[in-house]
Amino acid sequence: MAFALTPERDRELGEILGRYPTKMGACIPMLHLCQEQNGWISDEIILYVAEKLTIPAAHVKGVVTFYTLFNQKPVGKHQVWVCRTLPCALRGADAILHHCEKKLGIHAGETTADGKITLRTAECLASCGTAPMIQVDKDYHENLTTERVDQILAKLQA
Amino acid sequence: MINRTEYLSKVYPLADGFTIAAYEREVDGYAMAKKVLSSMTKEQVIDEAKKANIRGRGGAGFPMGLKWSFMRPHPTKPAYLVVNADEGEPGTHKDRTIMERNPHAVVEGCIIGCYAIGAHAAYIYVRDELHLSKARLWAAINEAKAKGYLGKNPFGTDYEVEVYVHTGAGAYICGEETSLLNSLEGRRGEPRLKPPFPAQVGAFGCPTTVNNLETIAIVPTALKLGGEEFSKLSALHGMNDGGTRLFGVNGHVKKPGVWELAVGVTLRELIYDLAGGVTGDKPLFAIIPGGSSTPVLRAEELVHAPDEKSPLHPWHGQSVLDVPLGVETMRGLGTALGTCCVTVMAEGTCPVTAMHNLMQFYKHESCGQCTPCREGSAWLSRTVEKILDGRGTMEDIDTLADVANNIMGNTICAFGEGTAMPALGFLKKFRKDFEAYVRGEKTRKTHSRLAVEADASVTAHAAE
Numbered sequence: 001m002a003f004a005l006t007p008e009r010d011r012e013l014g015e016i017l018g019r020y021p022t023k024m025g026a027c028i029p030m031l032h033l034c035q036e037q038n039g040w041i042s043d044e045i046i047l048y049v050a051e052k053l054t055i056p057a058a059h060v061k062g063v064v065t066f067y068t069l070f071n072q073k074p075v076g077k078h079q080v081w082v083c084r085t086l087p088c089a090l091r092g093a094d095a096i097l098h099h100c101e102k103k104l105g106i107h108a109g110e111t112t113a114d115g116k117i118t119l120r121t122a123e124c125l126a127s128c129g130t131a132p133m134i135q136v137d138k139d140y141h142e143n144l145t146t147e148r149v150d151q152i153l154a155k156l157q158a
Numbered sequence: 159m160i161n162r163t164e165y166l167s168k169v170y171p172l173a174d175g176f177t178i179a180a181y182e183r184e185v186d187g188y189a190m191a192k193k194v195l196s197s198m199t200k201e202q203v204i205d206e207a208k209k210a211n212i213r214g215r216g217g218a219g220f221p222m223g224l225k226w227s228f229m230r231p232h233p234t235k236p237a238y239l240v241v242n243a244d245e246g247e248p249g250t251h252k253d254r255t256i257m258e259r260n261p262h263a264v265v266e267g268c269i270i271g272c273y274a275i276g277a278h279a280a281y282i283y284v285r286d287e288l289h290l291s292k293a294r295l296w297a298a299i300n301e302a303k304a305k306g307y308l309g310k311n312p313f314g315t316d317y318e319v320e321v322y323v324h325t326g327a328g329a330y331i332c333g334e335e336t337s338l339l340n341s342l343e344g345r346r347g348e349p350r351l352k353p354p355f356p357a358q359v360g361a362f363g364c365p366t367t368v369n370n371l372e373t374i375a376i377v378p379t380a381l382k383l384g385g386e387e388f389s390k391l392s393a394l395h396g397m398n399d400g401g402t403r404l405f406g407v408n409g410h411v412k413k414p415g416v417w418e419l420a421v422g423v424t425l426r427e428l429i430y431d432l433a434g435g436v437t438g439d440k441p442l443f444a445i446i447p448g449g450s451s452t453p454v455l456r457a458e459e460l461v462h463a464p465d466e467k468s469p470l471h472p473w474h475g476q477s478v479l480d481v482p483l484g485v486e487t488m489r490g491l492g493t494a495l496g497t498c499c500v501t502v503m504a505e506g507t508c509p510v511t512a513m514h515n516l517m518q519f520y521k522h523e524s525c526g527q528c529t530p531c532r533e534g535s536a537w538l539s540r541t542v543e544k545i546l547d548g549r550g551t552m553e554d555i556d557t558l559a560d561v562a563n564n565i566m567g568n569t570i571c572a573f574g575e576g577t578a579m580p581a582l583g584f585l586k587k588f589r590k591d592f593e594a595y596v597r598g599e600k601t602r603k604t605h606s607r608l609a610v611e612a613d614a615s616v617t618a619h620a621a622e
Binding site: 024031062086138 | 247249250254285286288289290322327328329330341342343344346347362408409415416446450499501507512515522608610
């Protein structure tokens with residue numbers, strides 16, 4: 001079946017289109033909507049966005065490949081991002097990352113065999129004053145200890 | 159001198175601090191926007207903004223009032239205000255506090271800013287990861303709209319203002335203003351050549367002003383106090399560096415956080431008086447004064463400014479830790495004030511590893527448009543890695559400097575300098591450490607540490 005936004009998300013797209021003087025302006029917000037629904041941006045979605053916004057599919061593909069947050073292949077149900085950049089590293093981000101890798105049995109960049117969790121490293125997430133930190137889906141978890149990480153991961157695995 | 163202020167942060171600790179009720183009750187919120195729209199001319203607003211000496215809070219420190227004055231009405235095209243909240247410079251964690259805890263200051267700043275530059279729409283560009291910030295901003299916009307402060311007739315006037323939140327999708331480069339504009343238009347976030355500057359050809363081909371989020375959020379305060387009074391709160395008023403701003407401290411300190419202070423505080427005061435001192439009471443080793451693109455300072459450095467005309471002359475011979483933090487003073491020290499968020503490193507931190515960490519960041523975040531930056535950032539990262547692995551030669555150290563110098567000035571945007579300057583800073587200040595790795599006196603196993611041991615005295619605090 002061809003990809004289409006749910007009616008609710010389609011209404012949201014209508015609202016988004018009203019914010020910009022050009023249809024192309026809605027490109028990134030629309031890709032977010034599609035990814036929210038599908039988990040990743042498939043070629044089918046690229047064609048769908050291109051058609052809706054009347055812009056070339058090559059343009060949409062260019063946008064998708066430029067930005068880190070657009071998944072170009074399927075990912076796990078939950079996204080765990082461990083900030084690795086200097087201010088977090090100074091406060092133990094390496095230990096947090098190794099702990100996650102050990103607990104989940106995967107390396108950064110991989111997804112658990114049950115498809116539940118994708119673990120990745122992130123570049124600075126503007127949480128330097130509350131480091132170390134991880135982002136899980138839409139939530140920040142700050143001032144972390146390995147015990148807190150255990151609790152967070154256990155919840156995701158349940 | 160520590161002079162704590164509460165213009166932006168008064169509502170921070172309140173449970174309802176992010177609501178319009180708290181903003182109006184606690185700081186007489188929106189009164190200034192109402193006054194501006196109903197009784198001031200845009201020239202008067204820009205004049206006050208100039209007198210306030212607000213230096214752009216995003217890193218470059220450009221005088222904000224002057225930037226506003228570059229906007230000229232276009233015969234056919236609308237104008238836009240774009241607010242940069244792509245906060246992504248490693249070590250920077252201040253804008254987030256405003257969006258989460260005082261979003262109405264941003265909305266009021268947008269109303270005033272739009273009026274001053276002749277725009278009827280403002281886009282707040284927030285990095286996508288900051289979901290709470292986006293939600294708080296949208297809620298604030300909707301509250302202000304419901305009260306009649308936004309829309310066709312704000313405060314009963316006929317000056318239409320709309321404010322929108324736009325999100326990125328994970329790209330540090332989109333904090334660069336022209337890249338941000340491309341991203342806002344739905345394109346790849348690649349920087350544009352300047353000129354034309356955004357004031358002539360900005361968002362959607364129209365005249366645009368791009369201001370940092372903190373810069374916009376402080377506008378209502380600056381106008382309320384009066385430009386000159388606001389500027390005089392700063393110890394560096396005489397250097398046209400006015401008012402108050404948010405100062406962050408992170409890294410190896412006992413109490414990292416964000417504080418609102420009058421400009422003029424010193425690194426020593428920030429680190430020892432506000433952030434509780436260095437983790438485990440270890441000696442201070444190095445400081446990155448304002449985000450990872452600002453060159454590192456060694457803790458024992460002294461100011462060398464024998465020339466009486468130098469802005470730093472009053473501090474000649476003193477520790478760099480005792481120089482007031484300002485745009486001109488930090489420039490004088492060969493670094494930059496940047497985003498005003500300080501990264502602290504305690505003794506035991508390996509500077510070669512710190513540089514490697516940052517070069518990995520720049521390699522990942524280079525947009526790839528210009529060859530010197532795309533190839534150079536990867537080359538820097540690989541070469542430091544080689545040295546860390548014990549495979550480096552003395553020539554490699556010179557290669558690092560050579561590569562960095564070949565990025566500088568050869569790229570479309572300042573990302574190139576943002577990569578090269580910190581690289582050159584680490585090489586200049588810590589050359590002996592690089593040499594020690596080459597000679598095998600230091601190795602990855604024995605010395606490559608960034609985290610100092612956890613200590614009972616380490617307590618992480620949220621922003622105060």
